[in-house]
Amino acid sequence: MPLQAFRGPRVWLWRWRRNPLKRRADTVEAWVMLGACLGTVLAGVVAGCAAAGTVGHALARERAERRPAVARVTGQVPGPRSSASGTSAGDRGWATVRWTAPDGSTHTGQAWVAAGAPAGTPVTVWTDPQGRLVTRPASPAQARLGAGLVGGLAGVAAGGVPCLMGLALHGRLERYRMRQWDAEWARLGPQWRRTAG
Incomplete structure (x- = not known):
């Protein structure tokens, strides 16, 4: 309380009020x-x-432009590494895939697929309006x-x-x-x- 008496009362908006010391x-x-x-x-x-x-x-x-397409793995994907290396059987890797664009043209590219997938395995990829491979769009x-x-x-x-x-x-x-x-x-x-x- 003595500090309050030393400081004096707090006056709101004092800088806008009339004061001879201002x-x-x-x-x-x-x-x-x-x-x-x-x-x-x-x-x-x-x-x-x-x-x-x-x-x-x-x-x-x-989200509006990108569409999912079914692609097929073109070759055998290397199998999963042994469990002795400390990795799980659910490993994934890059593989070459082929898909058909909405205009009928065939495209190939790299997609992330399950390890050990045989040739012809269907994989869902995302494409832009030109049929090029793109990343999955963000959810809402x-x-x-x-x-x-x-x-x-x-x-x-x-x-x-x-x-x-x-x-x-x-x-x-x-x-x-x-x-x-x-x-x-x-x-x-x-x-x-x-x-x-």
Whole structure:
């Protein structure tokens, strides 16, 4: 409680109230900090929503364009390694597969298939509209998570710019006020010493 008496009561929005001891630097600092806070929130929300929307639309377009196709393994896939090596019988490996695109053209590529699969084994692969091999598209839940993470990171990064600018301006104003205090003390300090003596 004595600390509260020493500090005095906390007055909200004191920098905007009329006060004979308030300096112009106090008012400027109040507006700078208010602008920095509003800029931080606004930039973070706008950038985060824009980034999340862009990523969400891109992943939705991938889901709409990519189609599963049945491919066939063209040759024997090497069998699973022995259990003595510490690997399981469910090993997978790369193998050459062949599939037919929607336009009727035949394509070949590498796909991740079960080890030991014989030639002719059907494998599901994902293709783009041109029939080229692509990765499996993200599920709606994965797309939401990815868009949310990218949006959050973009929002924090964009919001950090006005926040750091506000802190830098606050530091400059603080140094300016300290220089003013030094100048006034240099002017008034000798007068106080004369009256004390």
